[in-house]
Amino acid sequence: MAETYLIWLAAAGVLALIEALTLGLTSIWFAGGAVAAGVAAFFGASLPAQILLFLLVSLALVLVTRPIAQKKLRIGREKTNVESIPGKTAIALEDFPRYGKGQVSLEGQVWSAAAADGSQHIQKGEPVRVVEVSGVTLKVVKEKKDAAPTEEG
Numbered sequence: 608m609a610e611t612y613l614i615w616l617a618a619a620g621v622l623a624l625i626e627a628l629t630l631g632l633t634s635i636w637f638a639g640g641a642v643a644a645g646v647a648a649f650f651g652a653s654l655p656a657q658i659l660l661f662l663l664v665s666l667a668l669v670l671v672t673r674p675i676a677q678k679k680l681r682i683g684r685e686k687t688n689v690e691s692i693p694g695k696t697a698i699a700l701e702d703f704p705r706y707g708k709g710q711v712s713l714e715g716q717v718w719s720a721a722a723a724d725g726s727q728h729i730q731k732g733e734p735v736r737v738v739e740v741s742g743v744t745l746k747v748v749k750e751k752k753d754a755a756p757t758e759e760g
Contacts, residue, residue: 611657615645632676640665689740696734696750703729711735711745720745
């Protein structure tokens with residue numbers, strides 16, 4: 608079929624439109640593959656060759672350029688307030704047994720917490736410093752004696 612290249616170019620246009628509407632960096636790579644296949648069709652390549660070129664170019668674009676584009680455009684990663692929690696001081700609301708969990712108050716919110724190394728016994732009312740957020744649990748260490756807590760019980 609002599610007009611196969613028009614079908615590929617129309618497919619590229621539809622994929623580019625989908626990309627413009629979603630902004631997810633998902634279909635633009637396939638639009639590039641469709642353009643490559645359309646050019647091959649224009650120059651008389653067979654349909655199996657066009658399909659193979661579409662797949663190879665699309666795969667190459669996804670593997671090579673998508674990680675670069677995501678890093679530069681910061682797509683696919685939504686920043687949250689959780690990233691600001693490590694380093695903050697909280698107050699233990701209960702005793703933490705060794706290798707156990709307890710609760711802490713951090714900026715007015717109650718969190719589940721565990722000693723970061725597991726072996727520290729943390730007492731109720733003691734200031735602790737958050738070193739990591741693991742799911743919905745804060746990993747904490749005892750605050751040094753000379754540090755003033757930033758959270759009131």
